[in-house]
Amino acid sequence: MDSKALVSSLFVVNVGCLLAPRLKTWYISFVISGTILPGIMLIISNVTLGVKLNHLPGVSYVSSGVSFWFLTRVGSRVIIVLIMQDLTQRQIHVLKNLIEEYIDTALPVGSETLEKKHNLSASPATIRNEMVRLTKLGYLKKTHTSSGRVPTPSAMKFYVSQLMKEKELSVVEEVAVKEQLWDCRSKKHDFMKKLTKTLAERTKALAVTVADDDMLYTSGYANILEMPEFYDIDITKNLLSVIDELDYFENLFARIAFDQERTHILLGEELGPRLPPQYGFIFTQYETPEHGHGTIGVLGPVRLHYTSIVPIVRYFGNLAGEIAREW
Numbered sequence: 222m223d224s225k226a227l228v229s230s231l232f233v234v235n236v237g238c239l240l241a242p243r244l245k246t247w248y249i250s251f252v253i254s255g256t257i258l259p260g261i262m263l264i265i266s267n268v269t270l271g272v273k274l275n276h277l278p279g280v281s282y283v284s285s286g287v288s289f290w291f292l293t294r295v296g297s298r299v300i301i302v303l304i305m306q307d308l309t310q311r312q313i314h315v316l317k318n319l320i321e322e323y324i325d326t327a328l329p330v331g332s333e334t335l336e337k338k339h340n341l342s343a344s345p346a347t348i349r350n351e352m353v354r355l356t357k358l359g360y361l362k363k364t365h366t367s368s369g370r371v372p373t374p375s376a377m378k379f380y381v382s383q384l385m386k387e388k389e390l391s392v393v394e395e396v397a398v399k400e401q402l403w404d405c406r407s408k409k410h411d412f413m414k415k416l417t418k419t420l421a422e423r424t425k426a427l428a429v430t431v432a433d434d435d436m437l438y439t440s441g442y443a444n445i446l447e448m449p450e451f452y453d454i455d456i457t458k459n460l461l462s463v464i465d466e467l468d469y470f471e472n473l474f475a476r477i478a479f480d481q482e483r484t485h486i487l488l489g490e491e492l493g494p495r496l497p498p499q500y501g502f503i504f505t506q507y508e509t510p511e512h513g514h515g516t517i518g519v520l521g522p523v524r525l526h527y528t529s530i531v532p533i534v535r536y537f538g539n540l541a542g543e544i545a546r547e548w
Contacts, residue, residue, distance in 0.1 A: 311341075312354065312355055316355055319335060319361070320376060323371055323372055323524055330370060332348040332349040334369070374488035374491070374498065377488050381486055387528055387531055388529045398423070398537075401415070407547070413515075416540075418441075420519065420533070420534070421440040421441025424441075424444075424526075424534075426441055426445070427439065427464070428519055429504070429517070430515065431471065431474070433509045459497060460520075464520070473492070484503070484505040484535050485504060486501065486531070488523055502519070503527070503530055503531055503534050504517065504518025505517060507545065509542070509546075509548070510546060517537055517538050519533075519534055
């Protein structure tokens with residue numbers, strides 16, 4: 222299918238809404254420009270995959286092998302590039318295992334490591350070829366210090382949205398968290414401080430809470446010092462220079478559409494120019510009386526243990542909203 226035929230298969234449904242009929246070409250690239258009015262959400266939907274592009278500007282979203290990049294905005298003009306990347310089952314299997322190995326070790330992953338430690342039913346040479354392909358597709362990248370590969374933020378987004386299986390908290394774990402917080406539930410400041418500290422303890426990361434009265438709570442600084450990514454003093458200093466700035470988090474949350482999904486994950490460049498691409502942020506919004514809201518989350522390296530931390534953050538947000546109704 223040539224570019225003219227592909228573009229002609231698209232049609233505008235409404236301002237900021239585009240639909241792409243079934244695209245069966247294995248690897249397609251095209252550019253669409255359109256007008257986005259203030260307050261209008263851009264939605265690109267593939268009939269087969271049902272992908273939604275939720276946030277503008279600065280969105281990076283990957284789902285079911287389809288990648289969207291927001292390129293530029295001049296006034297109300299928006300340019301979108303869509304590249305369709307149909308991954309094979311073997312490539313998906315290699316990518317999933319490589320990401321989980323990287324999350325566990327914080328080290329670049331090579332083909333021999335995957336072949337020895339994971340049941341991939343393929344030789345190191347075959348795995349290596351698939352890793353080269355995944356690198357060309359933008360899911361993996363090389364490092365300067367190793368022949369192995371590490372996942373890109375796009376790969377982590379794909380993993381979180383499509384590949385990982387969340388480890389929900391058990392009833393025993395939920396009760397234990399409530400018991401830790403129950404005695405201070407009637408005092409808002411004490412509760413928010415304890416809530417943030419408990420989240421940091423449970424996730425072994427840096428917890429951040431922005432309350433509805435514009436108070437910022439942080440806890441878990443010692444946790445990040447144990448992570449290899451933060452052995453670099455410049456990276457750590459950069460984080461510490463940002464973490465206590467309420468305006469940074471308020472500006473970040475102002476870009477998020479919480480009405481559809483309250484729990485969000487931002488990776489790499491999505492966190493803005495103040496932080497380098499080594500970071501990941503999982504956060505959720507909770508409601509308070511009189512239509513107020515706060516946000517609580519976990520900030521750490523891009524290789525956060527999403528399978529366990531995502532449900533933990535979601536539970537803490539629900540608990541905060543539940544307790545807030547009593548204030």
